[in-house]
Amino acid sequence: MKIKLKQTFPLTIKRIGINGEGVGYFKRQVVFVPGALPGEEVVVEATKVHPKFAEGKIKKIRKKSPHRTTPPCPVYDQCGGCQLQHITYSQQLKEKRDILIQSLERHTKLPVESLDIRETIGMENPWSYRNKSQFQVGSRDGKVIAGLYSLNSHKLIDIPDCAVQQPVLNDVLNTVKQILKDFNISIYDEKKNKGIVKTIVTRIGVATGEIQLVIVTATNELPKKQLIVEEVQKRLPNVKSIIHNINPKKTSLIFGDKSLPLAGSETIEERLGEQTYSLSARAFFQLNPDQTVKLYDEVKKAAQLTGKEKVVDAYCGSGTIGRWVGDGAAEIRGMDVIPESIKDARENAKALKIKTVYEVGTAEQWLPKWLKEGWKPDVIIVDPPRTGCDQKLLDTIKKIKPKRFVYVSCNPSTLAKDINQLSQLYNIEYIQPVDMFPQTAHVESCSLLVRKEI
Structure with missing residues (x-):
């Protein structure tokens, strides 16, 4: 029934x-x-x-x-940004490992019970960790509000004090909202597809304290932009980069293709361990710096570089992983479809004392080209989006057959589907979950696949 x-x-x-x-x-x-x-x-x-x-x-x-446990956030049940605040943190870590196991059982033919799936690496303080916020802007009762859409709806939930954001980003967001209200700037209305300011994006280099502010508009013009800039600089002196991004499309994507610098530098700097990175507005960078160090150390451990290997860093973003493992490689090559990311990656790679090549495009475009030129990688590292590896990339990996394949995943389902395909050629040595997003159901992991010797 x-x-x-x-x-x-x-x-x-x-x-x-x-x-x-x-x-x-x-x-x-x-x-x-x-x-x-x-x-x-x-x-x-x-x-x-x-x-x-x-x-x-x-x-x-x-x-x-x-x-x-009792969720500390007053809008926890409305906003949908965090899904696990009602679970004690130690139990969240166990449940995330279990989510990974469930995905492997559902999407692979592997003997999951005999795989080495390690305990989830957690945080000492699982709050105030996010270094970036992307909040939609709206207007209600004469006030400018900013937050996230309620789960499965288009009701905007105002979040003036997000418990998982770096507290300074909450301050920046609230100040910018007030500046937009003070200058009576038109706020975008999604239903009517009218208005100007759509989204406020803030990012902090946690180690440097540098903050980047991006105002995303539906129109080419941001009214009173000079006054807005002056007011931001006066009230928020730690904002080092102010960018205007134009996104006229009715889409769930935050950024449009065109970014205009309004004040300060086009990038901010962040440090992870000994490494310094330049970050432009649209460049991908991990959202939790403390856990990123733990995750990248796991990547380094899995890659086991001896100084002789040619390494590919696919979906490379700003080149953060390549930079992290680069001192152990003979050469690193990376690719990403966002031109600004490749610009940052080339800049970030200057600190390495080895040959580096970073190109705009996809791994499935560049790997066959390099192979034709006689260049074959020993190790491939991937950190794909939630959709997982492109099928053409998996087919290319099956042809190239690098000795080691290190898969950084943010989605257990697509990880399981992808490694199921590769399991004919590779042994899954282990999977290490890392909690990059406490209080949420997201599970990040680092898997080591080693080529079978046939």
Whole structure:
């Protein structure tokens, strides 16, 4: 018998799903319940019914998990940015490892129980870690608000004090909102597709204290831009870079293709360990500097470079991984589709005392070209977006067969699908989860694949 909409029923929660929701089974039907924890017995009301599963909300908790805790954020249940604030941190780390295992069981034919899947590397303080905020701007009751859209809706939730952001970024955001209001700058209305300012993006170099502010508009012009710049410089002296980005498209993408510097430098500097990086507005850089050092140390460990290897850093962004492991390589080559990222990568690579080549484009474009020229990598490192590796790249890797393949993943499902393809040629030596985003269901990991000797 199928579950009906608004039906109320008891449910025992078995596990945490990939989006952080509790997962249980009612009459063999899968039910996803946000906010429910493994081991809990809850009464649920069905909010959506799909052919293969149902979604529900908690009406009552009959048996509470010992790992349940009170979320400190006042808009936690509305904003959707964090999914796990109601779970103690030590348990979050265990659940993230389990999410990884579930993905491998679902998407691979590998003997998952015999794989070396390590304990998740966590943080000492799992709050105030994010070095970047991208908040949509709106207007309500004569006030300028900024925040995130509520889960599965287009209701903008105002977030003046985000618990996972670096506190100084909250201050910058609130000051810029006030400046926009003071100068009566038109705010973009998504429903009407009218107005000017769409998004406020802030980023801090945590080690340097340098802050970059990007104002994204739907129009080519930002009114009173000189006055805005002067006011930002007066009220926020640690903002070293002010950029105007133009994005006229009605899209979920934050940035448009055109960025105009308004004041200060076009980049800010960040340090990780001994390394210094230049970051432009659109360049990718990890959002949690403390955990990035731990993650990149895992990449370095997995790559096992001896000074003789040719290394490819695919999806290289600003060249951060190549720079981190570069002192152990003979040569590093990287590629990324964003031209500004490659500009940053070339700049960042100047500190290395080895040959480096960074090109705009995809790995599946450049690897065959280099192979034709007689250049073959010993180690390939990838850090792809959530969609995983492009199929053409996986096909290219199967042809090139580097000795070691290091896969940095931010999505367990696409990681599982990709390594399942490569498992005919490679042994999965181990997978190391790293908690880059405490309080959220995101799971980052570093996997080492070693070529089978046939």
